Amino acid sequence: MKLLVTGAAGFIGSHLVDRLLAEGNKIVGIDNFSLGTRQHISHVLGNPDYYFIEADLNRPEAYREAVLAEAKAEPFDTIWHLAANSDISAGVANPDIDLRDTFMTTFNVVKLARELNVTKLAFASTSAVYGDRNTLLTEDSGPMLPISNYGAMKLASEAIIRAAVESGLPRAWVFRFPNVIGSRATHGALYDFIKKLRKDPTQLPVLGDGTQQKPYLHVSELVDAMLFIWKTATERFNYFNIGPIGEGTRVKFIAETAVRLNAPAAKIKYGVGNRGWVGDVPRFDYSVEKLRNQGWSPKLNSDQAVVRTLEELTAEIKS
Numbered sequence: 001m002k003l004l005v006t007g008a009a010g011f012i013g014s015h016l017v018d019r020l021l022a023e024g025n026k027i028v029g030i031d032n033f034s035l036g037t038r039q040h041i042s043h044v045l046g047n048p049d050y051y052f053i054e055a056d057l058n059r060p061e062a063y064r065e066a067v068l069a070e071a072k073a074e075p076f077d078t079i080w081h082l083a084a085n086s087d088i089s090a091g092v093a094n095p096d097i098d099l100r101d102t103f104m105t106t107f108n109v110v111k112l113a114r115e116l117n118v119t120k121l122a123f124a125s126t127s128a129v130y131g132d133r134n135t136l137l138t139e140d141s142g143p144m145l146p147i148s149n150y151g152a153m154k155l156a157s158e159a160i161i162r163a164a165v166e167s168g169l170p171r172a173w174v175f176r177f178p179n180v181i182g183s184r185a186t187h188g189a190l191y192d193f194i195k196k197l198r199k200d201p202t203q204l205p206v207l208g209d210g211t212q213q214k215p216y217l218h219v220s221e222l223v224d225a226m227l228f229i230w231k232t233a234t235e236r237f238n239y240f241n242i243g244p245i246g247e248g249t250r251v252k253f254i255a256e257t258a259v260r261l262n263a264p265a266a267k268i269k270y271g272v273g274n275r276g277w278v279g280d281v282p283r284f285d286y287s288v289e290k291l292r293n294q295g296w297s298p299k300l301n302s303d304q305a306v307v308r309t310l311e312e313l314t315a316e317i318k319s
Contacts, residue, residue, distance in 0.1 A: 013082040014041055032056040083101070181305060204267070
């Protein structure tokens with residue numbers, strides 16, 4: 001089938017494109033390279049089933065004609081909307097980033113789906129929509145009280161998609177991600193630790209006291225889960241937590257593993273308190289029971305995903 005993927009050159013988007021192409025689909029990808037890179041998609045640019053458009057979703061005049069022409073040649077089955085700001089701290093420093101790159105891109109994609117008569121929309125959301133809670137986070141937990149601009153704009157995006165379903169969009173899927181890690185990462189704690197150790201192999205400064213504990217899922221398994229949900233969940237509005245099974249991984253474990261793999265003599269210097277930055281949720285209990293009941297579970301636990309990713313990024317990051 002023919003699919004439109006936004007954020008196609010990003011960390012997760014590029015892995016999704018690889019899988020969709022491997023399954024025999026035709027893909028039109030859009031990205032403005034704000035966080036994604038051409039390197040992430042260089043291996044598929046010559047694929048006759050892949051057409052890439054470099055454009056900002058907030059400037060429809062830059063991509064509208066090309067997308068309409070592609071839809072006329074063969075209608076799109078689904079829009080996969082992954083374009084967003086994924087750097088929480090950047091959104092804290094400048095709240096315009098999340099408004100522009102997360103909510104407004106979603107708003108424009110919903111409008112585009114209506115114009116193209118696309119009947120299905122899949123959206124990359126986040127566990128940050130729940131906020132800082134001490135209770136088990138199930139899909140129907142509430143009230144949702146996000147503490148970051150990132151989480152707030154993802155929640156607003158979920159809402160505009162839900163409204164679109166009510167007003168005529170036949171089907172939508174919302175995927176609430178945990179901390180997603182793996183090769184091609186462009187930021188995040190694991191990436192940052194390696195970069196810091198490459199710059200100064202004698203020490204590793206860590207934000208917070210290292211007790212922060214969160215679930216980490218390898219990007220390959222995230223893509224597995226998204227595709228499984230897309231193929232099996234048939235409600236008009238489908239929403240799922242995606243994550244590993246278990247309590248998650250402490251920042252202390254991540255720091256120690258990064259040091260072991262990159263600079264064994266480095267001293268780890270922890271900060272004070274259990275928050276790494278403004279908007280950081282230091283710990284949450286994230287239920288994936290709904291997805292397990294649907295029939296999918298990951299093969300890696302959180303610690304295993306962290307070790308695999310640190311090995312991948314250690315080989316991948318040059319300096």
